[in-house]
Amino acid sequence: MKSSRHRRIELTRRRAARKKATERIGYDVVSDKKLVTGMLASDPQRLAKYAPDGPYIRYYEDMTFQCRECDSPAVWRAEAQKEWHEVCGGHIFSRPKLCHTCRIEVEEMRNINRKKHIEGLVGKYGVEEASRRLRMTRERIEAYMRLWAAPAKKNQESER
Numbered sequence: 001m002k003s004s005r006h007r008r009i010e011l012t013r014r015r016a017a018r019k020k021a022t023e024r025i026g027y028d029v030v031s032d033k034k035l036v037t038g039m040l041a042s043d044p045q046r047l048a049k050y051a052p053d054g055p056y057i058r059y060y061e062d063m064t065f066q067c068r069e070c071d072s073p074a075v076w077r078a079e080a081q082k083e084w085h086e087v088c089g090g091h092i093f094s095r096p097k098l099c100h101t102c103r104i105e106v107e108e109m110r111n112i113n114r115k116k117h118i119e120g121l122v123g124k125y126g127v128e129e130a131s132r133r134l135r136m137t138r139e140r141i142e143a144y145m146r147l148w149a150a151p152a153k154k155n156q157e158s159e160r
């Protein structure tokens with residue numbers, strides 16, 4: 001049997017979790033802001049910031065689309081749409097093109113290519129010149145290099 005103290009602690013914990021989730025995605029996860037299952041009310045003020053004259057989205061609804069890369073059907077969740085349009089400032093007409101798996105693959109590829117590109121330039125010309133050519137600050141390049149160097153170093157250490 002749970003004591004009232006335990007129940008109180010549990011309740012406080014749940015409230016805190018709900019508050020955190022609400023702040024993170026910008027709508028109340030429990031209350032009626034979710035109109036019907038799968039339908040999510042928009043926040044006009046947030047939307048107006050990114051599309052002052054654009055068409056007005058009243059609510060978001062899970063949307064299916066076909067991945068341009070692998071042709072498989074994918075779902076763009078209402079929550080993700082809301083975050084994209086209202087938090088990330090994604091254009092009102094923008095739609096996803098890739099499924100989750102393909103997007104991750106593309107991002108990984110992009111990171112690998114960027115790493116090769118930056119490391120190549122640094123290796124060839126040194127950080128100063130690479131920074132000029134990349135129009136990136138020296139600090140940012142060095143931060144990237146540290147980031148890329150870190151996991152390898154960790155592996156070496158764990159192998160010992």
Ligand SMILES: [Zn+2]
Nearest residue numbers: 067070099102
């Ligand atoms: Zn795909």
